[in-house]
Amino acid sequence: MASDVEAAAMEEFRLHASEVVVSRHHPEAFLIKFLHQHHCIEALQKEYAKRRGIEVHFIKWRSLKSAEGTALMFRVKLYFDGVPRHAWMPDVVERLIGRRCTLEHLVINLVYPTETRSIDLWAWMVNPSSIPKRVWLTFTKLFKDGSRDSVLVEEEPPERWQPGVKHPVLVHLEEIHDYTAARIDLSDQTTCDRCAAASPLGI
Numbered sequence: 001m002a003s004d005v006e007a008a009a010m011e012e013f014r015l016h017a018s019e020v021v022v023s024r025h026h027p028e029a030f031l032i033k034f035l036h037q038h039h040c041i042e043a044l045q046k047e048y049a050k051r052r053g054i055e056v057h058f059i060k061w062r063s064l065k066s067a068e069g070t071a072l073m074f075r076v077k078l079y080f081d082g083v084p085r086h087a088w089m090p091d092v093v094e095r096l097i098g099r100r101c102t103l104e105h106l107v108i109n110l111v112y113p114t115e116t117r118s119i120d121l122w123a124w125m126v127n128p129s130s131i132p133k134r135v136w137l138t139f140t141k142l143f144k145d146g147s148r149d150s151v152l153v154e155e156e157p158p159e160r161w162q163p164g165v166k167h168p169v170l171v172h173l174e175e176i177h178d179y180t181a182a183r184i185d186l187s188d189q190t191t192c193d194r195c196a197a198a199s200p201l202g203i
Contacts, residue, residue, distance in 0.1 A: 002022040002023060002024055002030060003022075004051075004052075004054050005022045005030050005032065005054070005056050006020060006021070006022040006032075007051060008049045008050070008051035008054055008056045009022070009032060009043065009049060009056065011049075011051050012043075012046070012049035012050075012051070013039055013042060013043065013046075013049075015034075015039065018035065019034065019035040019036065019039065020032065020033070020034050020035065020039070021033045028059070028061070030056075031061060032058070043058040044058055044059075044060055046058065070126065071126070072102060072124035072125055072126055073126070073178070073179045073180045074124065074125050074126070074127070074128050074176060074177065074178055074179065074180075075104070075122060075123070075124055075176075075177035075179070076101070076122070076123055076124075076125060076128050076131070076173060076174075076175065076176050076177070077107075077120070077121070077122055077173075077174040077175040078097070078101075078120070078121055078122075078123060078131070078171060078172065078173060078174065079118040079119070079120050079171075079172040079174060080093070080096055080118055080119040080120075080121075080169050080170070080171060080172075081117065081118045081169065081170040081171075081172060082137075082167055082168055082169040082170055083096070083118075083119055083137065083167070083169055084137075084167055085116055087137065087139075087151070087167075088110045088111075088113070088116075088119065089110065090106075090110065092137075092151055093106065093110070093119060093121065095151060095153045096119075096135060096137070096153055096169065097121070097123050098135075098153065100125050100126070100127075100130050100131065101123040101124065101125040101131075102123060102124050102125070103121060103122075103123050104121070104122040104123055104124055105121065105122055106119070106120070106121045107120035107121055107122065108120045108121075118172070120174075128173060128176050131171060131173055132155045132171055133170065133171060134155070134168055134169065134170050134171060135153055135154065135155055135168075135169050135171060136152075136153070136154050136155070136156065136166050136167070136168060136169070137151065137152075137153055137166065137167045137168075137169050138151070138152040138153075138154070138164055138165070138166040138167075139151060139152075139164050139165050139166075140152060140163065140164040
């Protein structure tokens with residue numbers, strides 16, 4: 001029980017109830033949070049605590065312990081053509097670039113744009129060839145506050161019928177900066193810029 005682990009820590013290090021919190025955790029059995037850093041250091045040095053037959057072992061928690069490494073080595077400039085004006089919101093843009101990209105920054109001002117033809121942005125990704133040519137932006141209920149629940153982004157139109165409206169959004173890849181063979185100094189882009197074919201938006 002978390003309460004037993006908390007009691008063992010309080011007794012071993014003479015803590016008040018507000019100075020330590022224990023919660024169930026995965027993959028470890030429990031996560032122990034100390035209010036003061038010196039108590040955490042003391043617990044790690046002590047390595048364990050005992051109380052009424054319960055033995056608690058302290059190991060430093062690392063947030064990246066179960067994570068896998070990845071390298072987003074391609075910086076891309078994208079244009080999204082066909083996004084309705086009422087959907088020009090940061091959270092909608094992040095959903096448009098999907099799971100394949102991480103947004104770096106927007107080139108256009110979403111609130112006061114100088115033109116509303118397309119949403120232009122820079123993003124980082126693992127593989128530019130995985131960028132779809134078109135996505136479907138579907139609104140399944142009245143879109144008044146930008147609620148995520150009202151917006152669906154898919155590469156294919158929804159299979160099941162549902163009330164709402166859908167917009168085809170064309171995705172244009174304007175530039176690719178390839179850092180897979182870059183020198184250690186990643187700020188030097190002179191040898192790793194690649195320009196895609198001219199965007200039809202300029203026609």
